[in-house]
Amino acid sequence: MVVFGLLLAEDALGDWLLPVAGAAVVWWVIENSPDVLGRLDEVSGWLGVAVAVGCVVHCLGDALTESGCPFLFPLPIAGETWYELRPPAFLRFNTGTAVENKVLLPLFVVLGVLLIPGVWAAVLDTVNHVVGTTNQDA
Numbered sequence: 277m278v279v280f281g282l283l284l285a286e287d288a289l290g291d292w293l294l295p296v297a298g299a300a301v302v303w304w305v306i307e308n309s310p311d312v313l314g315r316l317d318e319v320s321g322w323l324g325v326a327v328a329v330g331c332v333v334h335c336l337g338d339a340l341t342e343s344g345c346p347f348l349f350p351l352p353i354a355g356e357t358w359y360e361l362r363p364p365a366f367l368r369f370n371t372g373t374a375v376e377n378k379v380l381l382p383l384f385v386v387l388g389v390l391l392i393p394g395v396w397a398a399v400l401d402t403v404n405h406v407v408g409t410t411n412q413d414a
């Protein structure tokens with residue numbers, strides 16, 4: 277929830293807040309976790325694989341849009357180094373539509389927050405507490 281709050285504050289207050297908040301989060305993690313660098317060393321190989329896979333998936337998703345994606349930049353294709361790769365027109369889709377902005381974005385923000393470790397358990401505990409209190413009053 278703290279990260280979500282920081283992102284909302286960054287959106288409202290401006291881009292200067294993001295590096296300051298990032299530095300604060302790094303400081304907090306290092307101060308509250310005695311062997312954070314040792315544990316990071318254990319997963320560093322998998323972390324690199326996860327970042328690489330995420331970048332490729334992101335580029336493939338961008339390639340499916342009307343704009344395409346210069347996936348192979350800076351290799352020259354058809355005389356251009358910024359050549360957008362994309363599928364045939366019937367497979368492409370537009371972005372920034374009302375459905376995407378008003379339905380999908382909020383849905384995925386909520387799902388992303390629920391995937392933060394510990395949040396789902398806290399939500400279930402809160403629901404059980406509220407529902408349990410309501411049933412005892414009846």
